[in-house]
Amino acid sequence: MWQYLIAMALVPALLIGWLIIQQLGRRYAKAHPDLGAYREEGGGCGKNCGCHGGSCRKKSTDEQP
Numbered sequence: 001m002w003q004y005l006i007a008m009a010l011v012p013a014l015l016i017g018w019l020i021i022q023q024l025g026r027r028y029a030k031a032h033p034d035l036g037a038y039r040e041e042g043g044g045c046g047k048n049c050g051c052h053g054g055s056c057r058k059k060s061t062d063e064q065p
Contacts, residue, residue: 022041029038
């Protein structure tokens with residue numbers, strides 16, 4: 001029974017902790033613009049944009065025209 005209660009408390013605590021870490025990263029990036037823009041998780045090429053062997057259909061925001 002205790003394991004169930006611990007799991008019920010731990011899972012939401014970990015999720016809230018991850019949201020806090022992401023917010024801290026955004027604030028840090030905003031305070032230090034010389035380090036570049038904050039990159040959201042999964043926003044880059046290679047995660048879910050359909051890249052195959054170096055050819056990507058989605059244009060990267062990092063590329064210069």
